Amino acid sequence: MKKLFLFFFLNLYIGAAYAQQKASLAPTPPMGWMTWNYFGDNINEKDIREMADAMVASGMVEAGYNYLMIDDGWQGGRDNRNNIIADPKKFPSGIKALADYVHSKGIKLGIYSDAALLTCAGYTASLGFEEQDAKTFASWDVDYLKYDYCHAPKDSATAVTRYTKMGEALRKSGREITFSICEWGPRKPWLWAAEAGGQLWRTTYDVRDKWKNLSNQENAEGILDILDINAELHTYAGPGRWNDADMLVVGLYGKKGPSGDLGGIGMTDAEYQSQMSLWSVMASPLIATNDVRNMNEATKRILLNKEVIAVNQDPLGKQAERKIKNDTWNVFVKPLQNGDVAVAILNRDDQAKSYSINWAELGLTGKYEVRDLWEHKTVGKGKNWKGRVQSHETKLFRLKKI
Structure with a gap:
């Protein structure tokens, strides 16, 4: 009987410690900048170093944007030991050297993979190599993983299994890595993603640079479409567990690329300001994706408003x-x-x-x-x-x- 009680309390302690660790990784919604909507998969280490420099020079880091996330397109396949590697042409110095540079600027580095054999853009992904890839990311001093769900089965059970496997792999990697679950909402991740190891989870398909989906096209969400889904999920958010309404499209102004697809023709500054306000009260992660090197005054005013950011980052962690x-x-x-x-x-x-x-x-x-x-x-x-x-x-x- 004593052994049974000891086993019970040991498991209770481990569970509580794990929950505390998860919350400590994202006690407030993550803030940063991501490559996808501006660069697509046309990325390289020079551009990312320039963005890190610009995040400091523009005041974004001081305002709280302390992650720089590399999205899809960095991968160069696997080596003869099946270790995932960066594209040697895009990243000749390697991800570890890039992480060192980004860290020297006071910024954390994020990276991307997918719970299938291939990523959304057709690059090497992590299915079957979860522990190996997690250890590789940890050895590169990566701080954040966005884990997508392209080329994967539609059912919920498979998604839970695949995300849980990567969540456990990250926990065992030897480094604290924030886990962003990106299956876009159809499998209701707010019900299971935290238990799978995630600190944030996308609640909708990709945001487009527009106010509203007027065409009824699938996966063509504008700001209002995402708002109306994410607003209903306030009870599931809190420290270490955030409903992710996708990236801020502030300052893109209809740029061609991922956010410009499916009617993403751009918005007014008033509409961009609305996205910042609404994402902030909903305690969504604030992930910019514009050209930080060349921001006009309106974009700076919106993204760098410290009073608005303080609402988003409030330690109580309530979603409006x-x-x-x-x-x-x-x-x-x-x-x-x-x-x-x-x-x-x-x-x-x-x-x-x-x-x-x-x-x-x-x-x-x-x-x-x-x-x-x-x-x-x-x-x-x-x-x-x-x-x-x-x-x-x-x-x-x-x-x-x-």
Whole structure:
């Protein structure tokens, strides 16, 4: 009997320690920059070093964007011992040297693979080599793995098995590596991805550089399409377990490439600002994918807004709940650690509209000081707010009780 109790408590301790380790890898939503929507698979070490430099020079690292993720296209096959290798033409110095350079800038390095034989772009993937690849990534000092699901079976059971295998391999690799599960949502990863070892999981198909899918094409999601899926999943998010609404397309302006496919013609700065506001209150990872080397002032203003980022990175780790939902207005409420509340008001309509709201409608009693996080100033005090909201604009307020 004593042995049975000892076994039980030992397993309980190991389980608790594993849960704590998972949360410690991503206590707040990861922030960074990813190669995919700007470069596609046309990547090389020179461009990535330049992006690391630009992330520092632009203030992105200081603002919290501390990951640089290499997406699909880095692979060069396997060597005679079946170790995965980088393309020697694209990465002549190797990934370890690149990781050293990125780390010297105060940035963590992410890499990409797929739970099948080939990746989405047709490169070498990790099925059957999970432990070997995880150890290789660890030996390169990689900090983050995005694990895709192209060329894999559609059923949920296979996905759970394959992701769990890689999750265990990463845990045994000897290095703490944040695990991003990217099966796009059809198998409801919010129900199982954390137990498979993931710290974040994509909830939808790839984001396109557009406001809304008007064509009813499959896998052609705009900002509103992703919002309407991700907003319903707030109960599944928290420290170490995040609903990933995919990359920020801020600053792409319709660039040809992955985000420009399927009607991705670009958006207005107001719409880009809305994505930043909405992703922030939903506690989604903030992963930029524009050309950081050449950002205009509007893009910098949106991506580097520290007050908005603070809402996303709030240690309480709550994803906002959508309290009001109709064809014109969406209102989100996100509790913050210090007792403040973030409120986002989205005008989904194609015309500017006036709006008024009593905070009590959102379950917020009493009076509040209202700070507009885009205008960086107090815009009201009391039990309500009223004002003009532009088409596709999202007002983002921080409410402090008075």
